[in-house]
Amino acid sequence: MKINxxxxxxxxxxxxxxxxxxxxxxxxTHIDTGSMxxxxxxxxxxxxxxxxxxxxxxxxxxxxxxxxxxxxxxxxGKDIDSKIRSKxxxxxxxxxxxxxxxxxxxxxxxxxxxxTKGYILDGRDIGSVVLKDAELKVFQTAxxxxxxxxxxxxxxVKGIDVDYQTIYDEIKLRDLQDRSREHSxxxxxxxxxxxxxxxxxIEQSVDQVYRWAMELIEERRDTNx
Ligand code: DC
Numbered sequence: 628m629k630i631n632x633x634x635x636x637x638x639x640x641x642x643x644x645x646x647x648x649x650x651x652x653x654x655x656t657h658i659d660t661g662s663m664x665x666x667x668x669x670x671x672x673x674x675x676x677x678x679x680x681x682x683x684x685x686x687x688x689x690x691x692x693x694x695x696x697x698x699x700x701x702x703x704g705k706d707i708d709s710k711i712r713s714k715x716x717x718x719x720x721x722x723x724x725x726x727x728x729x730x731x732x733x734x735x736x737x738x739x740x741x742x743t744k745g746y747i748l749d750g751r752d753i754g755s756v757v758l759k760d761a762e763l764k765v766f767q768t769a770x771x772x773x774x775x776x777x778x779x780x781x782x783x784v785k786g787i788d789v790d791y792q793t794i795y796d797e798i799k800l801r802d803l804q805d806r807s808r809e810h811s812x813x814x815x816x817x818x819x820x821x822x823x824x825x826x827x828x829i830e831q832s833v834d835q836v837y838r839w840a841m842e843l844i845e846e847r848r849d850t851n852x
Contacts, residue, residue: 628848629655629744631760632840633753636767637813638717638801639774641824641832642749645767647698648833650747653840658740660750660757661720662700663692663733665711668720669702678719684728692736714789714797721801724751727810752811754819762843764819765836773825774798 632649634642643659650657667687670676676683693701699708710716723729730752737757741748748757754764769777775795782789805813815821820839824832 628844628851630762630840630843630847631741631744631758632747632763632765632836633758633761633819634747634749634765634767634836635751635753635755635813635815635819636749636765637769637774637805638721638798639778640767640769641774641777641829642767644829645824645832645836646747646749648829649836649840652833652837653745653747655745655747656741657698658694658737658746658748659698659700660733660737660748660753662708662711663737664724664729665716665720666690666692666700666702666707667723667729667733668716669707669711671719671723672716678723678726683723684726684732687729687732692733713787714793717797717801721804724805725808725810730810751805751813754816755814756811762847763836763840764816765822765839766815766819767822767824767832769823769825771795771798771802 634646636642643661646657646659649655667683670686670690671678671683674682674686691703695701695706699706700711734757737748741758750757754761775791775798778794778798779789779791822832822835
């Protein structure tokens with residue numbers, strides 16, 4: 628008995644880290660939908676196009692989006708994961724994600740990928756648009772301070788020179804863009820469980836979502852008996 632799990636929440640709240648660990652524990656497939664929007668920003672840079680150019684929509688429609696066994700995104704067969712995690716791509720992606728034509732293409736692909744059960748998708752519109760019928764919906768939050776601290780550590784590990792205040796301001800700006808955009812803004816659905824990870828370790832966060840998932844799986848197993 629498998630279910631689908633939708634995890635939504637703001638930038639740098641650790642959704643992908645939690646989703647990945649949870650997928651491993653449940654033996655489910657994780658899809659990081661943010662990396663698909665990031666791949667579109669990569670396409671825009673590669674072809675020197677602006678976020679609203681029709682030509683960008685054409686490139687997105689013609690492209691193939693897949694994930695390999697490490698959860699890395701493959702754009703037209705090429706692993707671009709290491710190229711889509713920079714400050715520049717962060718902000719460009721947030722603007723590109725406002726383009727409704729691009730959103731509908733990516734939503735369609737995501738729905739095709741998760742057409743059966745056993746999927747964990749993380750993003751901004753999973754519970755509200757992509758997998759409205761997901762059995763478990765989680766809205767993952769964390770204070771801007773704790774998210775900025777986590778991002779700073781990530782950048783430092785990669786040897787990227789950046790200060791705390793710059794990261795803090797960028798997260799705030801991306802939150803505003805993601806929450807106030809016209810199409811599919813980040814929203815907490817009424818049926819979502821809220822997980823505030825500000826003071827939780829990764830393990831504690833994964834444990835909590837795992838407990839929610841197991842409760843649902845057991846419940847469904849009992850009603851099917
Ligand atoms: O989760 P992330 O930081 O990798 O997401 C990158 C950007 O893509 C972010 O600005 C929000 C956007 N996004 C979206 O609009 N819808 C999704 N389902 C996933 C990400």
